[in-house]
Amino acid sequence: MSNVLVIVELAGQGIARASLPGISCGQAIANARGVDLELLVLGADPAAAAQAIAAQGYGAKTVHVVSDAALEPFTAEAWADAIVAAAKATSASVIGGVASSSIRDALPRAAARLDAAFVNEITAVNAANTFARPVAAGRAILEVNTTSDVVCFAARSSEFPPAQPGTPATVSTVDAGTLDTRGVEVQGVAKTESSRPALTEADTVVSGGRGMREAENFKVLEQLTDLLGGALGASRAVTDAGLVPADLQVGQTGKIVAPNLYVAVGISGAIQHLAGIKGSKTIVAINKDAEAPIFQVADYGLVAKWEDTLPELVDRVRAHKSS
Numbered sequence: 001m002s003n004v005l006v007i008v009e010l011a012g013q014g015i016a017r018a019s020l021p022g023i024s025c026g027q028a029i030a031n032a033r034g035v036d037l038e039l040l041v042l043g044a045d046p047a048a049a050a051q052a053i054a055a056q057g058y059g060a061k062t063v064h065v066v067s068d069a070a071l072e073p074f075t076a077e078a079w080a081d082a083i084v085a086a087a088k089a090t091s092a093s094v095i096g097g098v099a100s101s102s103i104r105d106a107l108p109r110a111a112a113r114l115d116a117a118f119v120n121e122i123t124a125v126n127a128a129n130t131f132a133r134p135v136a137a138g139r140a141i142l143e144v145n146t147t148s149d150v151v152c153f154a155a156r157s158s159e160f161p162p163a164q165p166g167t168p169a170t171v172s173t174v175d176a177g178t179l180d181t182r183g184v185e186v187q188g189v190a191k192t193e194s195s196r197p198a199l200t201e202a203d204t205v206v207s208g209g210r211g212m213r214e215a216e217n218f219k220v221l222e223q224l225t226d227l228l229g230g231a232l233g234a235s236r237a238v239t240d241a242g243l244v245p246a247d248l249q250v251g252q253t254g255k256i257v258a259p260n261l262y263v264a265v266g267i268s269g270a271i272q273h274l275a276g277i278k279g280s281k282t283i284v285a286i287n288k289d290a291e292a293p294i295f296q297v298a299d300y301g302l303v304a305k306w307e308d309t310l311p312e313l314v315d316r317v318r319a320h321k322s323s
Helices: 017-033 046-056 076-089 101-114 213-228 236-241 270-279 306-322
Strands: 003-008 037-043 062-068 090-097 117-122 126-127 130-135 138-145 151-155 170-173 205-210 231-234 261-265 282-287 299-304
Touching: 003 017, 003 076, 017 037, 017 090, 017 126, 037 046, 037 076, 046 062, 046 170, 062 076, 076 090, 076 101, 090 138, 101 151, 117 130, 117 138, 151 282, 205 213, 213 231, 213 306, 231 236, 231 282
Parallel strands: 003 037, 003 090, 037 062, 062 170, 090 151, 117 151, 205 231, 205 261, 261 282, 282 299
Antiparallel strands: 126 130, 130 138
């Protein structure tokens, strides 16, 4: 076994942007080991998407394809079967991808069947078998040295740059045999439609915390978010209270984000939230409590009530954009 196999997820007839940092992590491991990088595409009929991905290459030598109706809609059981079959067929010594909900659900199951070590939330590749990952809500970095013949990994998207197109790759079909959902039946899939970018992909994120108090008050945040062309986020306290949907949660137990600009309004800065935004290039905080922990990590801070500042900020941004 030798090569590195990275699982990529699809968006329409191409690669999901969120998968690109996982490819970069896989490339770093391949470079450290001196082996080839290869990609794995799974789906009911992903042939067209695989061809589009192969045309871009992304540093990979081959794009492997597993096609089976059991792979859509997603079940961790069927995906694990496909990953195991592909890993064996391609003689992969390292299998992984970005730490998305799907990868984190399916890959540990595959790792157990491959008798492989599983390293979650990788933030750096230190050597061929050595990886860094955060512990204690990001307050410490653990260096993990793996000794198993096969290693599985999930990379934190905020810590690796998106993979860039390169030399075209070849496409190979993998026969995964019979995929078994083990009795799991998906009754339906509810998708949230939004004109805003995804939280994990946005260049700008505007988040509100407990200080916003009511769901109605988030309309002001939405105005600022849309003016900046960003994504709307929230702290766990807000999503737990039902003020906004749970998929807007930013933090260790929500979405890990690393935008160019992160605006935190009415967020005190619990350690779980800070762990999810520490990769942001610039952090701006607005909070009436001068002792709020968010100010310890903010590049720019304003001690004030959001009611007294946010409407004016929205007006100024709107005036600037129209000038």
